[in-house]
Amino acid sequence: MKIESSNKHFDYDNPRPVTWKSQIKKAILALLSNYYQVKYSLIKVPIKDKKYNVSICAIFKNEAPYLKEWIEYHKIIGIEHFFLYNNLSEDNYEEVLAPYVADGTVTLVQWPYPQTQMKAYNNCMERFSDQSKWIGFVDIDEFVVPKSTHNIYSFLKDFEKYPAVLMYWRLFGSSALMDRDLSTLVTDSFFSCWPKYDEIGKCFFNTAYELDMNYAKNTAFHHFVWGKYKGKYYPPVNVFGYVLFDQKRNKAKSNEFPIQINHYFTKSHGEYLVKKSKGDVFFKANPHDLEYFYKHEMRCTGTDYSIYKYLVKLKLAMGVKK
Secondary structure (H helix, E strand, C coil), rough: EEEEEEECCEEEEEEEECCCHHHHHHHHHHHHHHHHHHHHHHHCCCCEEEEEEEEEEEEECCCHHHHHHHHHHHHHHCCCCEEEEEEECCHHHHHHHHHHHHHHCEEECCCCCCCCCHHHHHHHEEEECCCEEEEEEECCCCCEEEEECCCCCHHHHHHHCCCCEEEEEEEEECCCCCCCCCCCCCCHCCECEEEEEEEEEEEEEEECCCCCCCCCCCCCCCCCEEEECCCEECCCCEEECCEEECCCCCCCCCCCCCCEEECCCCCHHHCCCCCCCCCCCCCCCCCCHHHHHHHHHHHHHHHCCHHHHHHHHHHHHCCCCC
């Protein structure tokens, strides 16, 4: 039996067997993809003006050292508002976020319910989807990097007929840093990465559609989500406009992806040790041990500086002089 760990454009999180059944399923899904593209060309989903064009929803726990850079960076690429859910943090997050709450950039929600990430996201959609045309579900260690444009809304405008756009992870490693001064920038410190894109990513949801959390395919909707319109469900597309039915049959036009999500999963060795020693918004006990770190690190044989085009603006916003 043939086992694949990657294809031309993507690395797989877990190797998968290639069987005659999987090949038949692939062919059927290709036909279904064409069917839904025809449906998307026919339906007219009304796009209403809202207070914000693009917002991000995130849940965080003890992420104070990283919040300012993450917010300032995403403001540069066109994120207009942040719906941030604090999950039992014990650090100085309120001090960091106070200026952004005061000027209306951040809506801060206290969410004292352990390991309820999906429920927090659902709460955000129920309360705030009428405020923003698009809401992305992005973690504090993830940075959205528009490449074909310099602004995320300029990219998303071409996808307004779809319920959601899946943007793929570019997974970054430690760049051989044993530790790091936390006053330096995450985005400037790490450049070693997997040479191909991860098959997994995060979604930006088009709020012209309805999000049904009870739909079977939406159990982890920040990774993969179907939208609902006039009682019918519609699958997401990826950054190339290909219709997706699951996250194991991704497709790309070329190695030049128009947008990506830099996932700084490990950061430095020392930061990873701190991360693994505590639980987070999803795991009560972090299952990612040092073996997992090295397994991830061994795949970081590429480099990516795509985010560097934004760094002068980011350094000015952060008051960094070097």
